[in-house]
Amino acid sequence: MTDTMIQEIIEIYSWISAGFLMIFITAIGVFYQKKFGVRTFYYFYFIPIIVLLIAAFNLFSSYHTLLSESIELIGSGSSFLASYFLYRKMLGVK
DSSP, rough: OOOOHHHHHHHHHHHHHHHHHHHHHHHHHHHHHHHHHHOGGGGGGHHHHHHHHHHHHHHHSSSHHHHHHHHHHHHHHHHHHHHHHOOOOOOOOO
């Protein structure tokens, strides 16, 4: 195994893990909306999940191209914004 192959496996694993983490955050948003009646717009959290999984599968075909880097940036940025929005909703920050 070469170093590049190990690095690629670790990157794919990390993007898939980030997708599963967003699934967990979506479940928290669903629970919070049902339990406390505060609209969390949890259905928008599926967008970062899909983009993060696309980023992981895109690494199989093209490694470090502009397209794959852009997809990774969009996925990580949208997951951060969704998580931050849920955090602010749960703490009651206006």
